[in-house]
Each structure stands twice: as C-alpha cells, then as structure tokens.
Amino acid sequence: MTEATDSTPARVVGPVPLLNAANALTALRLVLVPVFAATVVVSAMTHAGWQIAACLIFAFASATDLVDGWIARRFGLVTSVGKVADPIADKALTGAALVLLSWYDRLPWWVTALILVRELGITAMRFWVIRHGVIAASRGGKIKTTLQIIAIAWYLWPMPAALAPVGPWIMGAAVVVTVATGFDYLAQAVRLRRPRPDA
DSSP, rough: OOOOOSOOOOOOOOOOOSHHHHHHHHHHHHHHHHHHHHHHHTTTTTTTHHHHHOOOOOOOHHHHHHHHHHHHHHHTTOOOOHHHHHHHHHHHHHHHHHHHHHTSSSSSSHHHHHHHHHHHHHHHHHHHTTTTTTOOOOOHHHHHHHHHHHHHHHHSSSTTTTTTTHHHHHHHHHHHHHHHHHHHHHHHHHHHHHTTTTT
16 A cells, blocks of 8 residues: 555645635624614614614624634634634624614613623633633523524514514523523633643
C-alpha cells in the first residue's frame, strides 16, 4: 500500500479573510439595527403597516445570526473580528427592540433591564474568563434566544385582541430561561476561574 503523501500535495489552509460571507451578514445585522429602530419609531406602535415592517426587519436580522454562524463553522470562516462583532450585533438588535417596546409601554421596564443586565453581564464574563477557557453557548442559551425572538416579534406584530395576551406568557418563559441560563453560565465561569489543584 503506497503512501499518498509523496504524490498528493498537502492542503494548505491560509488565513481566513476578514471580508467573508459570515462577517458580511454580521455587518448587515448591525446596519439593520438603526433601520429597525427607525421603523418602530415611525410606527409609534400604533400604525399596523409600519409595525409589520418593523417585525419583518427584526425577524430577518435575527435570522442572519443563525446563517452567519452556520456559514462561519461550515466553511471555516471564523475570525477574531467575527467573534467580537457577532455578539455585539445580537445584543444591539435585541436591546434596541426591548428598549423600544418598553418606551412605548408594551413591555415593563424591569423586564428590559433584567434581560439587558444578564446579556451584558454574560458577555463581560466571557471576556473575564477567556484566558482560562471558553464558555460555549448551551442548549438553554439557544432556547433563551429563540424565546426572546419569538416574544419580541409577537409584541411587534399588530396581533388581534384575542392573541395579544399570549405575548406576555412567551416573554415570561423567556425571562425564566434567561435568568436560569445566566446562573448556569456564572457557575461555569467560577469553575473556570477556580485554581486547579495541580496548577
């Protein structure tokens, strides 16, 4: 059986270009944040047509988060810039939506404050422990994100009176999972920072 290394050249993996499809989608999401916010302001959460437009923009921007992550992993396009920009884009989109919903009295301010404090706190904590290890997104974290997106979209869409009360229940579930996963990530961070016996 002959060795393939003599006749087959080894595949050389070069540096990942900064300008790639995954980072482009992340940049698009950042650009869509002010567009989304402006659409909500124009709607004043009273004009059905603009509310629908805001909801669709939010849904599309949220979908790019799933697509850019898949592209980055599937085609090896993970970059340091992408690792930083992606969570910033996510927090900017979600944060803008929550603040605007509270501003127009659709969502209690304490819900917005709780979610934003958790999101910013976990992001800061990931940087705090980055020298010791990586806190990967858990299944609970993904469920949290999904529930938040559904709840926000539900509030943005001009729902009929019969369906409007469903929104607070979805947001309530999102808050519970948000808090629970926050404590889980905190426990992971403490374990990563704890000195090892053999260190």
